[in-house]
Amino acid sequence: MTSTTDSGAGTDAGTDAGTDADAVRPTLRGLGRRWRQRREAAAHLRRLLPYARPGLVALTLAVHVVAGAAPVAFMAGTGFALQRVVTGEPATGWLAVALVAFVVQQLLAPVQLVLSRKVQRRVDAACIERLTSFAFHGATLAGLERPDVADRLAQAEEAFEQWTLTPGAALEGALALTARYTQLVGAVALLAVVVGPGAAAAALAVALVARVGQTEGFFRWGRLIRSFGPLRRRVTYVRELATGTRAAKEIRTLGLVGWLEDRYVAENRAVLEPTWRWRREVYGAPFVVYALVAAVGSVVALLLVARSGADVAAVSIAVQAVALCGRFGVIFPESDVKLVYGRSAWEAMLELEDAARRTGAPARADGAVLRPAREIALRDVRFGYTPDRPVLDGLDLELRVGTSTALVGVNGAGKTTLVKVLTGMYTPGAGSVLVDGTDLRGLDPDAWQRTFAATFQDFLRYELTLRENVAMGAIAHVDDDEGVAAELRRVGLGDWLDGLPQGLDTPLTRAVPGGRDLSGGQWQRVALARSLFAVRHGAGVLVLDEPTAQLDARGEAEFYDTFLDLTRGVTSLVISHRFSTVRRADRIVVLDGGRVTEAGTHDELVALGGEYARMFEVQARRFTDGSPPAGPAAGHADDDVEVAP
Numbered sequence: 321m322t323s324t325t326d327s328g329a330g331t332d333a334g335t336d337a338g339t340d341a342d343a344v345r346p347t348l349r350g351l352g353r354r355w356r357q358r359r360e361a362a363a364h365l366r367r368l369l370p371y372a373r374p375g376l377v378a379l380t381l382a383v384h385v386v387a388g389a390a391p392v393a394f395m396a397g398t399g400f401a402l403q404r405v406v407t408g409e410p411a412t413g414w415l416a417v418a419l420v421a422f423v424v425q426q427l428l429a430p431v432q433l434v435l436s437r438k439v440q441r442r443v444d445a446a447c448i449e450r451l452t453s454f455a456f457h458g459a460t461l462a463g464l465e466r467p468d469v470a471d472r473l474a475q476a477e478e479a480f481e482q483w484t485l486t487p488g489a490a491l492e493g494a495l496a497l498t499a500r501y502t503q504l505v506g507a508v509a510l511l512a513v514v515v516g517p518g519a520a521a522a523a524l525a526v527a528l529v530a531r532v533g534q535t536e537g538f539f540r541w542g543r544l545i546r547s548f549g550p551l552r553r554r555v556t557y558v559r560e561l562a563t564g565t566r567a568a569k570e571i572r573t574l575g576l577v578g579w580l581e582d583r584y585v586a587e588n589r590a591v592l593e594p595t596w597r598w599r600r601e602v603y604g605a606p607f608v609v610y611a612l613v614a615a616v617g618s619v620v621a622l623l624l625v626a627r628s629g630a631d632v633a634a635v636s637i638a639v640q641a642v643a644l645c646g647r648f649g650v651i652f653p654e655s656d657v658k659l660v661y662g663r664s665a666w667e668a669m670l671e672l673e674d675a676a677r678r679t680g681a682p683a684r685a686d687g688a689v690l691r692p693a694r695e696i697a698l699r700d701v702r703f704g705y706t707p708d709r710p711v712l713d714g715l716d717l718e719l720r721v722g723t724s725t726a727l728v729g730v731n732g733a734g735k736t737t738l739v740k741v742l743t744g745m746y747t748p749g750a751g752s753v754l755v756d757g758t759d760l761r762g763l764d765p766d767a768w769q770r771t772f773a774a775t776f777q778d779f780l781r782y783e784l785t786l787r788e789n790v791a792m793g794a795i796a797h798v799d800d801d802e803g804v805a806a807e808l809r810r811v812g813l814g815d816w817l818d819g820l821p822q823g824l825d826t827p828l829t830r831a832v833p834g835g836r837d838l839s840g841g842q843w844q845r846v847a848l849a850r851s852l853f854a855v856r857h858g859a860g861v862l863v864l865d866e867p868t869a870q871l872d873a874r875g876e877a878e879f880y881d882t883f884l885d886l887t888r889g890v891t892s893l894v895i896s897h898r899f900s901t902v903r904r905a906d907r908i909v910v911l912d913g914g915r916v917t918e919a920g921t922h923d924e925l926v927a928l929g930g931e932y933a934r935m936f937e938v939q940a941r942r943f944t945d946g947s948p949p950a951g952p953a954a955g956h957a958d959d960d961v962e963v964a965p
């Protein structure tokens with residue numbers, strides 16, 4: 321396989337620098353590397369065999385061998401029968417061989433097809449399960465957020481969407497090569513018998529040289545195409561923006577249609593032009609050269625046949641055998657195309673697993689939840705998405721069990737990042753997260769993540785029923801209709817629920833009859849109800865990241881009127897730019913420069929006269945005189961502080 325490190329595939333594609341340079345211009349040193357890659361590729365394909373199961377693989381191989389031998393037997397049967405007729409000997413035996421070979425050939429063609437499809441289906445079904453299981457259990461959030469991992473995932477998904485280019489197709493294509501090689505061996509053996517070993521060796525050599533040359537060019541082409549993945553996906557993204565309904569409103573309102581059209585043409589050209597160029601260079605030119613090698617080689621072999629003094633029948637066999645060897649001068653559509661593209665998908669899956677594993681895969685757990693008894697503490701935590709840019713830099717924070725903490729800070733201060741570290745989705749580069757004094761590294765990460773009920777800014781809108789949308793917070797309790805309805809009432813959706821003809825069974829999508837789409841604010845309330853439902857069923861810590869960003873002023877006021885009630889006795893962490901939310905928390909912490917710079921109650925922080933007091937004053941002034949703030953605060957353009965205290 322083309323390994324992550326040495327292929328360059330999957331790096332920034334679309335520029336010469338981003339592609340596999342060795343694939344474009346082969347070097348002598350590269351030959352050894354590509355030989356290794358071929359061996360690795362074969363080893364990776366063998367790993368698919370168990371998915372197809374040994375019995376089916378053995379049967380498919382046997383059928384391919386017989387199907388490959390049948391045309392050779394037909395050639396031999398007809399040729400030797402002709403010889404017998406010419407010499408006046410009985411030809412019945414050879415005619416029978418030809419007849420049986422012909423019938424077998426006709427009968428086996430559909431059997432080959434059926435078995436091949438079966439191999440593909442079995443392998444692909446197993447690979448899809450493997451990919452799904454990996455996405456759910458094998459990958460950490462940190463892994464999935466890495467561009468190289470996301471790219472491999474997209475590539476593997478794309479293959480399964482198109483079905484013809486899957487790992488199953490690659491294995492099926494590889495097995496189908498058996499028929500071709502059986503034919504080659506048979507043809508060479510026939511040549512050796514009817515003409516002599518010289519002609520046989522020449523035909524074999526020509527076939528193998530042409531084969532290696534053709535596949536080399538084609539496989540190099542496959543690697544280049546693969547390195548184009550990210551760029552092709554960007555073209556798809558721009559096309560979907562233009563043709564999809566989701567962005568239609570904004571694109572038309574902003575007058576972006578022309579710009580987007582130009583962008584699509586430019587992005588598409590950036591893919592197509594090098595593709596055409598490299599197709600000519602990497603695949604087209606070798607194709608012509610090796611097709612010529614095969615043609616010239618076949619002519620030479622035929623000349624050897626002509627000079628051998630063989631009789632008419634032997635010449636007839638030899639000509640057919642040479643023609644069969646000559647077919648190795650072109651790409652085999654039933655095998656090579658599937659092998660190149662399908663193998664790419666399989667290798668993307670393997671690389672995906674490998675890359676994500678290096679970020680530390682989460683362990684599978686038994687559904688247990690860790691419940692802190694006293695406090696969760698972050699001690700001198702340092703974390704950055706890249707080593708050179710720390711987002712959290714020596715952060716200390718305690719969350720006392722049963723109390724509410726509000727986190728305040730300007731855009732990009734690292735509030736969401738702190739939640740990711742706190743919930744164990746990311747591991748700090750230095751420092752530690754302590755649960756009642758025990759380092760999180762020694763605890764079950766799955767159980768720890770289940771401790772949290774979280775509503776993130778980009779919460780999910782599941783196209784499922786209202787009941788399922790809420791019960792997702794604790795899916796084992798999906799039958800708790802009373803609990804689901806109670807949480808919907810707590811977030812202010814009681815009257816709306818009562819007015820729904822299908823009640824909790826209402827699908828939250830317009831894509832199905834009777835379904836409803838919700839406003840942004842209604843969706844946010846449903847997401848809040850989901851977190852509250854999780855707390856109702858055992859989650860120990862409630863995290864709300866901008867929980868009211870999409871609520872109208874009344875909705876927000878209602879939410880915060882009941883905030884204390886909603887979170888009473890629950891350990892909660894609320895991130896908000898809105899001080900009406902923040903001031904009600906038991907403790908407020910200000911995040912700045914990657915660390916906590918102020919902590920206390922609202923009154924304490926206002927009295928302190930620091931950053932919190934300044935931000936609070938900005939909001940208060942907006943509320944009282946409606947004018948933009950002046951003075952030093954005006955410099956903080958990122959301070960998204962809008963609602964009055």
Ligand SMILES: Nc1ncnc2c1ncn2[C@@H]1O[C@H](COP(=O)(O)OP(=O)(O)OP(=O)(O)O)[C@@H](O)[C@H]1O
Pocket residue numbers: 465705711729730731732733734735736737738
């Ligand atoms: N997945 C990621 N990969 C790389 N950088 C990231 C990622 N997520 C966030 N960042 C960067 O980390 C920094 C902190 O982002 P974070 O989302 O934690 O800020 P925040 O305080 O929650 O901001 P906001 O108030 O706008 O929601 C930002 O500079 C952001 O660009």
